[in-house]
Amino acid sequence: MSLIVRPETPADYAAVALIHQRAFGREGEARLVTAIRESDNYFPALSLVAVLDEALAGHIIFSRCHIQSAEHSFPALALAPLAVLPEYQNRAVGTALIWEGLNACRRGRHEIVIVLGHPDYYSRFGFTPASTFGILPPFSVDDAAFMGQGLIPDALQGVSGTVQYPSYFDNV
Numbered sequence: 425m426s427l428i429v430r431p432e433t434p435a436d437y438a439a440v441a442l443i444h445q446r447a448f449g450r451e452g453e454a455r456l457v458t459a460i461r462e463s464d465n466y467f468p469a470l471s472l473v474a475v476l477d478e479a480l481a482g483h484i485i486f487s488r489c490h491i492q493s494a495e496h497s498f499p500a501l502a503l504a505p506l507a508v509l510p511e512y513q514n515r516a517v518g519t520a521l522i523w524e525g526l527n528a529c530r531r532g533r534h535e536i537v538i539v540l541g542h543p544d545y546y547s548r549f550g551f552t553p554a555s556t557f558g559i560l561p562p563f564s565v566d567d568a569a570f571m572g573q574g575l576i577p578d579a580l581q582g583v584s585g586t587v588q589y590p591s592y593f594d595n596v
């Protein structure tokens with residue numbers, strides 16, 4: 425089995441949309457990926473595909489968001505969405521996308537990543553509840569599911585506030 429994780433190219437866009445549609449069983453996440461690409465918050469090096477035995481099996485994207493306090497706006501990345509085609513799930517494709525994605529974020533000198541998802545899954549990759557850092561979601565959600573991590577030592581030192589997602593996140 426060969427598994428390669430690499431940045432997406434425009435030739436992947438249709439297959440990436442299909443991955444999200446099939447993994448989530450709806451259109452919202454695929455639309456979100458398109459909206460991110462069309463925004464100023466898109467980093468091509470942070471939109472990665474997993475190629476398993478030459479088939480596109482999964483996709484992850486990190487895009488710019490902010491953590492807003494009363495006085496400061498701290499830059500961060502939102503990890504969303506992540507999807508693996510149902511027939512390729514439970515083969516460590518998601519794991520590879522997250523680890524490679526976090527490495528790409530570090531290479532790009534990004535310091536903070538926020539994710540809303542399953543605590544049992546994301547805690548494997550160093551995410552912990554964001555509320556422990558004083559970072560809060562802009563909506564009502566289970567505390568354990570709203571997570572963050574700093575990518576360099578002390579990245580979260582002095583950072584607190586409410587995460588602000590671009591408005592296209594509202595349409596998922």
Ligand SMILES: CC(C)(COP(=O)(O)OP(=O)(O)OC[C@H]1O[C@@H](n2cnc3c(N)ncnc32)[C@H](O)[C@@H]1OP(=O)(O)O)[C@@H](O)C(=O)NCCC(=O)NCCS
Pocket residue numbers: 447448506507508509512513514515516517518519520540541542544545
């Ligand atoms: C979540 C998802 C990306 C995981 O990808 P994957 O390639 O199947 O995951 P991996 O093979 O790397 O990891 C599998 C492990 O994750 C666990 N896992 C998978 N989905 C999980 C979930 N929703 N909650 C908790 N654990 C989960 C599996 O039980 C398995 O555990 P094990 O290692 O103890 O056996 C994939 O299942 C998916 O696309 N789901 C639908 C879309 C989705 O929910 N995306 C995430 C939104 S936050």
